[in-house]
Amino acid sequence: MKKSICSFAFLLLILPRAFSQNTVAPAAAGFDMPRAAIPHGNIDTISYNSSTVGNTRKALIYTPPGFSRQKKYPVLYLLHGIGGDEKEWLNGGTPQVILDNLYADKKIEPMIVVMPNGRAMKDDRATGNIMAPDKVQAFATFEKDLVKDLIPYIQKNYPVYTDRDHRAIAGLSMGGGQSLNFGLGNLDKFAWIGGFSSAPNTKTPEELVPDPAVARQQIKLLWISCGASDGLITFSKRTHDYLQKNNVPHIYYIEPGVHDFKVWKNGLYMFSQLIFKPVDTTSFSKYEVAGAPAATNVRNAGYPQILPDHRVIFRVKAPEARQVQVDLGRKYDMKKNSEGVWTVTTDSISEGFHYYSLIVDGLAIADPASETFYGMGRMASGIEIPLTGNNYYALRDVPHGDIRIRKYFSKITGSWRQLYIYTPPGYDANTSVKYPVLYILHGGGEDETGWATQGKTDLIMDNLIASKKAEPMLIVMPDANVGGAAFDEAVLKKFESELKEVIIPLVEKNFHADTTATKRALAGLSMGGIHTLYTGIKNTNMFSYLGVFSSGWIQPRQGSIAAAQYDYMMANAAAINNNLKALWIAMGGKEDIAYHNCQLMLKKLDELKAKYTYSEYPGGHTWPVWRNNLFNFAQQLFK
Incomplete structure (x- = not known):
């Protein structure tokens, strides 16, 4: 049975990549490479007194090209992951290079970017057991440090706007979870919120957005992105599903990739171009969502991939074959490229488990990229299409038999x-x-x-x-x-x-x-x-x-x-x-x-x-x- 698509907005998610004047394209080659003949911003280290932690804490601050204390700037607070500190973005993501290039191309608004240490404890270095309970708790404690100590320090020492419309928060992995938790939990302070590959610290959607009507009214931009092959994608997906169900405008952007800076740098590149500008929420659904490998794939197999509308992309290398099909109840003819790789994209497949076979020159075989199951009187491949909404057979934190x-x-x-x-x-x-x-x-x-x-x-x-x-x-x-x-x-x-x-x-x-x-x-x-x-x-x-x-x-x-x-x-x-x-x-x-x-x-x-x-x-x-x-x-x- 084909899965029906309930809303026009969701249908747009699956259209081929086509970015209008109201959308932002993914980064092209060279976006993170330094250019010599353009103005550059500055990166400095700041120290501020934290009443939350009880000591002096450090953060990095980026001021844009042509920075002047005679004008005011909006602020983006950019957070790191569980294994990093205030220097993680600088060392792994070179945000100053990305932003300098965007300024030179007139694609972003002048802004100050603050990169704090999101581990709010006296010994806030990423050393020892980074998963120790006190260190994990420190990431939650940082909400108080951010709101009560860091933001007031920035407002006192830099020429910045102090209203929510000129304040954004975004982060990667653990910092992505913090950004969603703190941003959505403090809508009186943040109007622009971005989570890149948000980690398990992300609160449940019901906790993040307990009142969708308020969220619809107050949020200017909510950005959720992740790599399609990232093992943490479920935390982004569950938030997206809830927001979509409750008609809360947001961008859900899934790109090919894993849990690394390739994805996070592109998240910063795209997110920074959208903030502190007029927003067209009707364009949000035009952002591409890449297919994710099926849960039933064997280890490290990239295909089959499942698209958000539950179409499936199959790919198999068989250079000597004359004809290859996928038999999924209905037979789909695959097309071969010059390298001998056969591909096809199916119609939308209903949720749950389905048997399938590859038919190579008339012989039905199991897909070597998929787990096999005894069905149809023989061993056959199987594919699991994710169940949306209340997944009653999800692996949950409950007692198990x-x-x-x-x-x-x-x-x-x-x-x-x-x-x-x-x-x-x-x-x-x-x-x-x-x-x-x-x-x-x-x-x-x-x-x-x-x-x-x-x-x-x-x-x-x-x-x-x-x-x-x-x-x-x-x-x-x-x-x-x-x-x-x-x-x-x-x-x-x-x-x-x-x-x-x-x-x-x-x-x-x-x-x-x-x-x-x-x-x-x-x-x-x-x-x-x-x-x-x-x-x-x-x-x-x-x-x-x-x-x-x-x-x-x-x-x-x-x-x-x-x-x-x-x-x-x-x-x-x-x-x-x-x-x-x-x-x-x-x-x-x-x-x-x-x-x-x-x-x-x-x-x-x-x-x-x-x-x-x-x-x-x-x-x-x-x-x-x-x-x-x-x-x-x-x-x-x-x-």
């Missing part, structure tokens, strides 16, 4: 097999607790790894349990492949025996499992949904909850499995309705390949007066849908 692997010999199949099992947080410590159990089944062409990897079961449950939306439970993920055609009755019956005679006794003997029917649930997707219907409906004395995802019996024919099932349900309607606390049926919308069969089944269930709950989540027959199904179904269980 474990996914364990249990090998066992099956008397039903006569072979060694294995299952995966999720144990909730605190499982090993709480040995006296008996946990309810959800048995959850994969789809056709998959195996026991599906729910554990593609399904993100552990993260979904960790977050639900931490927020008290779901009961702590065991989740058993067995291999439902027992040989033969998936929908043959003999196969369905064989897995029923495997589950009842081998898997459940194994789990209840070896894990802290509650053995009562009211504390046992069965669910599955697609083929696993058929197993759930076949085994679950026949054994409601064993399972009190059934979840059927993207599945359904076909139109019953005389003598078919479905017809036999419906006959059984009719004969045992009272017991089934009495035993089942929930029969939860979900589909991935009309584009789900099982949608038609499911609707026929629902009509039949209505005729039989069977109690069920039906839900739809758009996305088709895909893992994004099934993750959401688990997220919602788990909240219904064992209450």
